[in-house]
Amino acid sequence: MDSFGLLEFNQHIKSILEKNLEKSYWIVAEIGEMNVNQKGHCYMELVEKKDNYIVAKNRATIWSYTFANLDNWFAGVTGTHLKAGMKVLVNAAVQYHEVYGFSLNIKDIDANFTIGERERKKQETINQLEAEGIIDMNKSIALPLVPQNIAVISSETAAGFGDFMHQLENNPYGYKVHAQLFHSIMQGDNAVESIVQSLHKIYEQEETFDLVILIRGGGAKTDLDCFDDYNLCSHLAQFPLPVVTGIGHERDNTIADLVANTRMKTPTAVAEFIIGGFIDFDSKIDGLSEQILSRSREVLQTNGEYLSNMVHQLKLLSQRHLYENASKLNRLEEALKLYPFQFIKNQRNHLNFLEKSMAAADPQKILERGFTMTKVNGQPISKTNKPKAGDKVETTHKSGKFESIVK
Amino acid sequence: MAKKKEPTYQQALNEIEEIVNQLENESVDVDDLTKLTKRASELVNYCRKKLKSTEEELKANIE
Numbered sequence: 081m082d083s084f085g086l087l088e089f090n091q092h093i094k095s096i097l098e099k100n101l102e103k104s105y106w107i108v109a110e111i112g113e114m115n116v117n118q119k120g121h122c123y124m125e126l127v128e129k130k131d132n133y134i135v136a137k138n139r140a141t142i143w144s145y146t147f148a149n150l151d152n153w154f155a156g157v158t159g160t161h162l163k164a165g166m167k168v169l170v171n172a173a174v175q176y177h178e179v180y181g182f183s184l185n186i187k188d189i190d191a192n193f194t195i196g197e198r199e200r201k202k203q204e205t206i207n208q209l210e211a212e213g214i215i216d217m218n219k220s221i222a223l224p225l226v227p228q229n230i231a232v233i234s235s236e237t238a239a240g241f242g243d244f245m246h247q248l249e250n251n252p253y254g255y256k257v258h259a260q261l262f263h264s265i266m267q268g269d270n271a272v273e274s275i276v277q278s279l280h281k282i283y284e285q286e287e288t289f290d291l292v293i294l295i296r297g298g299g300a301k302t303d304l305d306c307f308d309d310y311n312l313c314s315h316l317a318q319f320p321l322p323v324v325t326g327i328g329h330e331r332d333n334t335i336a337d338l339v340a341n342t343r344m345k346t347p348t349a350v351a352e353f354i355i356g357g358f359i360d361f362d363s364k365i366d367g368l369s370e371q372i373l374s375r376s377r378e379v380l381q382t383n384g385e386y387l388s389n390m391v392h393q394l395k396l397l398s399q400r401h402l403y404e405n406a407s408k409l410n411r412l413e414e415a416l417k418l419y420p421f422q423f424i425k426n427q428r429n430h431l432n433f434l435e436k437s438m439a440a441a442d443p444q445k446i447l448e449r450g451f452t453m454t455k456v457n458g459q460p461i462s463k464t465n466k467p468k469a470g471d472k473v474e475t476t477h478k479s480g481k482f483e484s485i486v487k
Numbered sequence: 488m489a490k491k492k493e494p495t496y497q498q499a500l501n502e503i504e505e506i507v508n509q510l511e512n513e514s515v516d517v518d519d520l521t522k523l524t525k526r527a528s529e530l531v532n533y534c535r536k537k538l539k540s541t542e543e544e545l546k547a548n549i550e
Contacts (some may be wrong), residue, residue, distance in 0.1 A: 395545075402542050405500075406535070412503050413531050419510035420524045427517060 090178040097176050104173045104187060112137065114164045120144030122151075122162075126170070126184065140172060140184040150189055157191040158198070160303050163269075167201075169193035198308075205310045205335055214317045218341045221322045226361050227290035227354060230259045231282040231321070233275055235266045240297015240328050240347035247351030255358045259293075266296040271306035279315050286320060291354075294336065295326040295347035307334035316340060326350035452477045496537050499530045506530075 084092065112127035112134070122142040127134045142150060155161045162168070171188035209215040234241040241261070248257050262278035265271050275294070282292060294316070306312060307327055313335045316323050322341035326349055327334055337343040344350040439445070443453065453476045454460075456467045467473055471486045494502070506527040509515045515523060 398545050399542075402538050402545075405496075406538055408500075409503075409531050409534050409538070412507055413528070415507045415511065416503075416524055416527050416531070419507065420520050423510060423513050423515075423520060424517070426513060 087178055090176075094176045094178065097174060101174050104171050106169060106171055106190070107184070108167070108169050108193070109136075109138075111162065111164050111166050111168060114162065116147070120148060122147040124186075138182070138184050140170070140186050142186045146187060150186075154189055154191050154194075158194050160194075160198075160305060162189070163303075166194060167197040198305075202308050202335060205308060205313065206338065208310060209313060209317060209335070209339065212314075214314065215339055217317050218319055218323050218339055221320070221341055223322050223341060223357070224290040226358055228257055229289045230257060230291045230293055230354070231289045232259050232261045232293045232295065233264050233278045233282075234261060234293075234295045234347075236261055236263050238266060238295075238297050240295050240326065243297060244293070244295050244326070244347035244351050247348050248354065251351075251355045251358075253355070253359065253362070255355060257354065257358075260289075267303045267306065272309045272312045275306070275312055276315050279319060282321070283319070289321055292319060292321050292323045293326065293350055294323060294340070295328070295350055297326075297328045297347050304334050307336035309335075312336065313339050324350055324353065447476065447478045450478065494530075494533075496534060499534050499537075503527050503530045503534070 107126070109126035109128055112125040114122065114124045116122045121144045124140040124142070126138045126140050128136040151162050160166070169190040170184070170186045171190075172184035172186045175183050175185050177183070206215070232241070232244070234244070245259065248259060251257075262281055264278045265274035279292075282289060304327065316336055317339035323339075324342045324344060325334075325337050325340040326344045326347040327337060328346050333343070342353065344353050447453065455474045455476075456465055456471050458474070459465045461467065467486045469486050473484050473486060475482055475484065506523050509523070510520075
């Protein structure tokens with residue numbers, strides 16, 4: 081049986097590989113691990129996963145000269161440096177070394193693939209948030225009219241945080257805003273966990289705050305991947321206080337921007353937004369007080385006019401009343417002048433009448449007209465005093481009387 | 488009139504009207520005629536004075 085020495089065998093493998101393989105291949109893989117040593121060489125482990133299990137794995141290297149250029153260019157295009165967990169399309173040559181074994185030497189990377197891949201992943205996250213029905217939850221919370229207590233998630237060393245605080249504290253209107261920083265790591269692998277922790281801390285004192293601000297500032301080529309993270313965005317979307325983002329980049333929207341109640345481009349813009357709300361409210365109050373003033377003036381004027389009118393009426397009516405009373409007195413006085421004399425006159429007439437009546441009734445006058453008066457037994461004749469035979473009758477006439485006997 | 492407590496305007500007016508009524512209806516004794524007429528005239532003057540002073544007071548208050 082023929083046998084090889086190990087070296088001879090490895091050399092055999094190497095020659096077969098060299099004869100049969102192309103100079104290089106485009107390979108899709110995920111960066112499993114990645115280290116850059118002191119000399120600037122990059123050592124990676126490329127993997128392919130299926131249901132989170134590694135189903136293929138290769139060592140790969142990018143030599144320092146290539147790596148320096150490639151990584152900078154890649155970050156320039158994608159906004160992110162190469163790092164573990166990233167899906168990449170690499171152009172690599174197969175290398176087989178008798179001592180170090182099999183590895184891939186990466187010569188080029190297709191940045192567009194990574195961008196596309198990231199977009200795809202981002203879209204997946206968005207779809208998931210939508211499917212869970214939480215993507216618009218934070219947006220549906222009404223923004224406070226005048227947010228005076230603000231929880232700020234940022235890094236205390238970030239330029240953006242400084243800008244924000246400066247803008248807020250030095251607003252020319254003198255509005256007082258209380259902002260409390262919840263220091264968080266704002267980039268890199270630990271950012272998601274750190275920001276979520278800050279959210280938990282804010283949640284514990286939810287009643288203290290009106291608003292949550294998520295701001296970050298600084299370098300253009302910084303890593304924004306954490307703001308597309310499902311876990312972070314799910315927390316942001318479901319947070320009970322409205323979240324305003326100012327992540328500080330113009331290029332594209334992160335999912336954090338998408339789920340936030342309000343998205344501003346920069347921390348400075350967030351501060352302006354808050355102060356702007358104050359100004360709006362302030363001028364609204366001014367407008368209302370103006371209205372109150374003019375309305376009160378109206379009321380005062382209307383009432384003043386009413387009062388003047390009443391005074392006028394009062395004058396008129398009281399004068400009329402006096403006048404009516406005066407004329408009533410006049411009428412009574414007239415009556416007083418008239419009635420007593422009329423009374424006397426009437427009395428006089430009455431007396432005259434009585435006198436006449438008495439004169440008419442005088443029996444002597446009747447006798448003078450030729451009438452006589454007859455008495456029986458000294459009494460006038462009546463039903464009970466009729467003259468009977470033998471009675472003495474006395475007849476009075478004009479010039480005397482005589483007696484006779486009834487037969 | 489001065490001996491009694493001063494009547495109110497309305498009381499005075501009522502009394503004048505009562506006297507005028509009596510005179511009009513001639514339901515008084517002739518003996519009382521002078522007395523009543525005098526009384527009524529005094530009351531008319533009293534009421535006039537009241538009206539006058541009230542008018543002056545009103546003017547002073549309202550103007």
